[in-house]
Amino acid sequence: MEIATEARCAAHPDTAADAICARCGDLVCGACLGPGDADTRVCAACRERLGLDRIAWEQAVGGWASRWWRTTRGVLFASVPTFSAATPGSPGRALGYLATVMLTVALVATLMNVLTFSSRVGLVALPAALPIFAFVLVAQAAHVLTRTLAFHAAVHVLGGRGLLRSVWGSAYAHAPLLFYALVSVFAPLSSNGVVVAVLVLCTELWLFGELLIVAQHVHGLSGGRALLAGAAPWLVLVALASASCLSGLALAAP
Structure with a gap:
């Protein structure tokens, strides 16, 4: 015109x-x-x-399924342009997205466990599946909370931009948790656990990379500081796992 x-x-x-x-x-x-x-x-x-300057999940364009898919695709496969172009928005909206990811993983894990148990001991009733669902959700929540707190502590020390940005960025950066749904699918099919171990390792490395990018593009940290901030949650989780193993060995010792 x-x-x-x-x-x-x-x-x-x-x-x-x-x-x-x-x-x-x-x-x-x-x-x-x-x-x-x-x-x-x-x-x-x-x-x-x-809200076109925000991440797709927070925009007022398209249905929630479309916005969820565009956000997930962007975070997983185009992290740098996604986080660098998006203006940090509401932590509440970001946590809502994280909740959909965690629920998806919990549902898949519950379904696979029910199918596995049913093939061995007969049909498992719905009430028996609820504890599995609750356990997976609680385990994920503890994982995410520990990772986010460790990430923000590192970001804060290294000169980041505040807790709300950490919560917002971390919520979206946990999109790779979806790969734990694949872990649930392959675990019953893997006889030696190698496939599961590789999937878990890849997921954790992906999460590390996402948080590194959040540290750079949401908190404005330089490459070296962003690397430290991204690695901090992983180091904390490894330390907690090691402490748990050592305490278990100590209790089992005569």
């Missing part, structure tokens, strides 16, 4: 309009438009109203 030479920007009356917002149809200047193709760019007011 051709724009008249005398047309003015709706937000800046002193500036000539040279484009049309694809969302509201207002005449706008180039400074008002966000990134994108000429036919799909929207003005700053629409971007703010729709």
Whole structure:
């Protein structure tokens, strides 16, 4: 659509309009438009109203399933552009996304355990499956809480930007927990545990990488400091696991 030479920007009356917002149809200047193709760019007011500068889960565009998939795909396979382009939003919304990830893993783990037990001892009733579901959820919550607290402690010491950013970034950075659903699927099928061990290792390394990127692009830490912040949760979890093993051995000793 051709724009008249005398047309003015709706937000800046002193500036000539040279484009049309694809969302509201207002005449706008180039400074008002966000990134994108000429036919799909929207003005700053629409971007703010729709949350287009935020991560996909927090945008007011598309259904929740579409936003969930776009967020998960972005975090897992395009972490740097996803976290560098997104303005940190509501920690509550981020925790809501994390809850969907944890519920997915818990449901898959419960289903696989029920199927495994049913094949050995007969059909398992629903009440018997509920403790499995609750256990997986609690285990995940403890895992995430420990990792997030260790991450923020490191970020705080290294000059990060605050707890809310850590909670927001960590919630999305835990998208790789979804791979633990694969662990639940392959565990009953693996006779020697090698496949499961590899999947667990890959998941933990992926989580480490995601938190490193959050430290860089959400907290603004340099490469070396971001590396330390990303490694801190892993070191804490290894220390806790080692302490648990040692205490178990001590109790078992005569």
